[in-house]
Amino acid sequence: MAAFSARDLRDLAPDEQPRKPDGPQLTLQRAQEGARRAALAEALAGQTPRKAYSPIVLSGVVRIVDFLLLTLSGFLVFHLYIRQPMGVEYVVAVFGVVALAMFAFQALDINRVGVFRDPLYQGFRIVGGWSLVFLLALGAVFFLKLDGAYSRVWLLAWWATGLALLIAERLVLSVIVRALTASGRLDRRTVVVGGGPAGEQLLRDLAAQKHSDIRICGVFDDRTDERAPDVIAGFPKLGTVEDLVEFARHTRIDLVIFALPITAEQRLLHMLRKLWVLPIDIRLAAHTNKLRFRPRSYSWIGNVPVLDVFDKPIADWDVVLKTAFDKIVGAVALLLLSPIMMAVALAIKLDSPGPVLFRQKRYGFNNELIEVFKFRSMYVDKLDNTASKLVTRDDPRVTRVGRIIRKTSLDELPQLFNVVFKGNLSLVGPRPHAVHARAADHLYDEVVDGYFARHRVRPGLTGWAQIHGWRGETDTEEKIQRRVEHDLFYIENWSLMLDVYILAMTPVALLKAENAY
Numbered sequence: 001m002a003a004f005s006a007r008d009l010r011d012l013a014p015d016e017q018p019r020k021p022d023g024p025q026l027t028l029q030r031a032q033e034g035a036r037r038a039a040l041a042e043a044l045a046g047q048t049p050r051k052a053y054s055p056i057v058l059s060g061v062v063r064i065v066d067f068l069l070l071t072l073s074g075f076l077v078f079h080l081y082i083r084q085p086m087g088v089e090y091v092v093a094v095f096g097v098v099a100l101a102m103f104a105f106q107a108l109d110i111n112r113v114g115v116f117r118d119p120l121y122q123g124f125r126i127v128g129g130w131s132l133v134f135l136l137a138l139g140a141v142f143f144l145k146l147d148g149a150y151s152r153v154w155l156l157a158w159w160a161t162g163l164a165l166l167i168a169e170r171l172v173l174s175v176i177v178r179a180l181t182a183s184g185r186l187d188r189r190t191v192v193v194g195g196g197p198a199g200e201q202l203l204r205d206l207a208a209q210k211h212s213d214i215r216i217c218g219v220f221d222d223r224t225d226e227r228a229p230d231v232i233a234g235f236p237k238l239g240t241v242e243d244l245v246e247f248a249r250h251t252r253i254d255l256v257i258f259a260l261p262i263t264a265e266q267r268l269l270h271m272l273r274k275l276w277v278l279p280i281d282i283r284l285a286a287h288t289n290k291l292r293f294r295p296r297s298y299s300w301i302g303n304v305p306v307l308d309v310f311d312k313p314i315a316d317w318d319v320v321l322k323t324a325f326d327k328i329v330g331a332v333a334l335l336l337l338s339p340i341m342m343a344v345a346l347a348i349k350l351d352s353p354g355p356v357l358f359r360q361k362r363y364g365f366n367n368e369l370i371e372v373f374k375f376r377s378m379y380v381d382k383l384d385n386t387a388s389k390l391v392t393r394d395d396p397r398v399t400r401v402g403r404i405i406r407k408t409s410l411d412e413l414p415q416l417f418n419v420v421f422k423g424n425l426s427l428v429g430p431r432p433h434a435v436h437a438r439a440a441d442h443l444y445d446e447v448v449d450g451y452f453a454r455h456r457v458r459p460g461l462t463g464w465a466q467i468h469g470w471r472g473e474t475d476t477e478e479k480i481q482r483r484v485e486h487d488l489f490y491i492e493n494w495s496l497m498l499d500v501y502i503l504a505m506t507p508v509a510l511l512k513a514e515n516a517y
Contacts (some may be wrong), residue, residue: 058116186213257301391406
């Protein structure tokens, strides 16, 4: 189902605010309005929007394609027309002209997703930009007296071929981007927090923007009086900030914008304390604030200035880089470790009856429930699929082979299948905890404030906490607290080199393991 548009939301929301009656009728009407908001929120949350594509990555890919098309066309025309080894001067000319064209296209603002949808707009600018680059190149040839160094036919043929390829590419691109937009894959699904005058002005400004990737899902506000009506600028109020956290667990939300004055510091901090555990971008609208900062202090959503509060960790090109790293290194590891995995499987089969593998429900990205594969380390009739009881030293549920593979973490190796084939685990990240895992008879989220913030990235086979010795049994609250602290450090300081370091240190950490049973 496609995401709701502003028109859909207006159709579902009441058109006007009726006069509030007194007494029991007021209570009944409030209950009905609450039920209506809940139904709308459930309708929105019940949607399953497709995975979004990053506009930044898409723009980068288009730049790469532009560069390749222009470079290859320059070489191709040379070899078709001149038919002799290419001199250094031609190589320099090709890369120099293409580099200048990349700067020109960026200056002409044709590398935005909004522009990709309009082939006529970008077509005129491509013709102008590419032609201007060649005029500059011809001027350089003339003034530097290089007339005899370059073939004029080659230059003219390259200009025409490159232009034709660019126009064809952008026509295809416009079709693709329109299809992606229609399916919601390029939308930034957005909610606004704050239903007062500032929120209303923000909603109107966002809705008025053309070629915008912002798709407003609704408004959330902790206030329940007339300062936060049920419909603001045609968009429904879907609940409180507490409701927003649950809402974001059921449907994709990419951006939260606070429409609150900076002076509402305590209210803002109270709300941020609830929302920072979500894997989303959080911004503070600054268009109505009287306090002005330097222009570089702002980022912009169209023509709306905002202050960056939280960024989604590991986003855009970082996601591409980490995913490629996981798939490539994970596949190589799976291949190299396959003899060990077959030996473990055989040992399990010979040691006790039952399947070699078992699946366990665990928390994944954004609190989603995922199934992870493990080698079976317990007797079949004593398996604990929800980890409701911690494994302790000399636990009678664990088999003889199970004690060895748990101590050495060989039981985790099948999770490489999750990394390479299912994609719901990374090689490195916070370890996925079982649904009912406990520390000192308390659920983890009851022990650690902000526990779910560790789910802002995909979980991993190993992590920063594991190489520092925080793995295995969590029989005290301190153990899970320290583990979460290390997980949050990893999330805030992620880099590809940090992943490489953690993978390199994992075998060393396993040799020092003392509390894994």
